[in-house]
Amino acid sequence: MTPRTKGILPKRSLRPRETMTAVSQLRMYTIQEGRMGEWLLGWTRGVLPLRRKFGFQVDGAWVVEGENMFVWVLTYDGPDGFEARDAAYYSSPERASLTPDPAPLIEKAETWFMRAALSE
Known part of the structure; x- marks a missing residue:
């Protein structure tokens, strides 16, 4: 049985990577059990x-239904x-606050x- 997922994004359209530097x-x-709503709010x-x-x-980004x-x-x-x-993101004052x-x-x-397995 395959787990069902509920997508919450993407907000912008997906685009092929123009360069090989994308990672x-x-x-x-x-x-934590029962806290997904709180997690999603903060995220x-x-x-x-x-x-x-x-x-x-x-x-x-997705939530796996029936799982945390x-x-x-x-x-x-x-x-x-x-x-x-x-x-830089993790050490920023914005992230700390x-x-x-x-x-x-x-x-x-x-x-x-990950690296792309298919070329566009």
């Missing part, structure tokens, strides 16, 4: 706009590279860097 990361979070109002401000593209799981794909295509920009901060609601986080 994407798949993130899967297990959220959509705080994390999402701040990620975009830092130059990241959120390719999509939130899945999203994050891409960065800038000159400083994904890891450096991610570090996010209210509500959804991070404490994550029970488990799994991340993988």
